[in-house]
Amino acid sequence: MKFLDQAKINLKAGNGGSGSASFRREKFVEFGGPDGGDGGDGGSVMFEAERNLNTLIDYRYSQHFKAENGKPGSKKNKTGANGKDLILKVPVGTQIYEEDNNTIIYDFKKDKEKYLVASGGKGGLGNVRFKSSTNRAPRKKTNGKNGEEFWIWLQLKIIADVGIIGLPNAGKSSLLAALTRAKPKIANYPFTTINPNLGVTYYNNKEVTLADIPGLVEGAHKGIGLGDKFLRHIERCKMLIHLVDVTENNLTENYQKIRSELKSYDLSLAKKKEVIYFNKSDLVEKNELKEKLDLFNSKIRKKYKIISVFKKDDVQSIKKALITNVNK
Known part of the structure; x- marks a missing residue:
């Protein structure tokens, strides 16, 4: 196995899903009203320390890592599914630095230790959320927020006795x-x-x-x-x-x-x-x-x-x- 003790990678958390601007359409229901659901939250990117790893070679040829986007809301007041979190494994002894490769963000010292680096975007709101006594049929809905995106450096300092x-x-x-x-x-x-x-x-x-x-x-x-x-x-x-x-x-x-x-x-x-x-x-x-x-x-x-x-x-x-x- 090739040894690599430093890598620069791009992390992108998932975007939130859009809310839905849907109305209830049913036989014999004249004024169904809004029934658009909220969008799902985007997945986050986190790191987990793994004692069985001793190199950062996995990040040598693949530099862009993206979590799943949240799914959009839909009719019948259905909320979209949340995006799946992306968990990246690194050896114990890895340090995460900001893009300047100087400011330390986190230091993994124990096995199975986890740290969230990029948070997923919140899902948008469906039109049900905007219904009021004066606005019975809102067409308004919001889009999901964008997930966080960073360039970071990973540096490995071997932990040996x-x-x-x-x-x-x-x-x-x-x-x-x-x-x-x-x-x-x-x-x-x-x-x-x-x-x-x-x-x-x-x-x-x-x-x-x-x-x-x-x-x-x-x-x-x-x-x-x-x-x-x-x-x-x-x-x-x-x-x-x-x-x-x-x-x-x-x-x-x-x-x-x-x-x-x-x-x-x-x-x-x-x-x-x-x-x-x-x-x-x-x-x-x-x-x-x-x-x-x-x-x-x-x-x-x-x-x-x-x-x-x-x-x-x-x-x-x-x-x-x-x-x-x-x-x-």
Whole structure:
């Protein structure tokens, strides 16, 4: 399934049905009087959050959505049927913005949450409504009101417990595949992942949702590389796994690049709980690894763990750490 985290769409609620200007026509009834019914109300457009969705791809190729119009009133004082409401499904974590893509209208945080965006027009009045003691046969009736119409933006911020971050080719997708049943594209070149991937890991009957965020590069907050397009997906994560490729030469510099990108985008991201893992330990000699870590320790005073995603014991210890940290 293709991933899409932003879409611009047009919503049009249904128009109200027209009232009827009808008169009672019956044998032996000389002055039947008015019997025109009211028009039905137009359908409204609403959104509903759905936890089984994780992309806005449904709104990529179809941009115009219209609810049903109300039916017109008819003779014998019959009111027209109301138009059917249009319910559009979006993933949990979707935000609705006005056309300027800046003013937030609503934020979906729970499954099955509903929000009405465009209200349907009221139905028109039939001529029965205008009958009075002085006007026994009114020909007046009103048309239904127009339904509301808007252009809006949908933006998806993935809701995951843990975000996996790091430079391109650090092994983020491999870690996600090892911890969960997700099947992200994995290859030995930078930017293999160009869209976030989601997975769920289980340990001791508890579950944690993970998001593999595409590789960040220096200047990402300014739009370099894949830009800051995916930094917003980290905003809702409870904690971060910072994956560093231990086969690279300068571990300190690589670590600090990502940290500075997080700070530049939003200070709150840099304050999130972070667990550092040095990955690909199976590809480095022990002496070389010790030298690199000594250099890292001299500049950055933070706890870290050395792992290989291909070692089962390492994967189990990561699962245990995630469950412990997320459920605190």
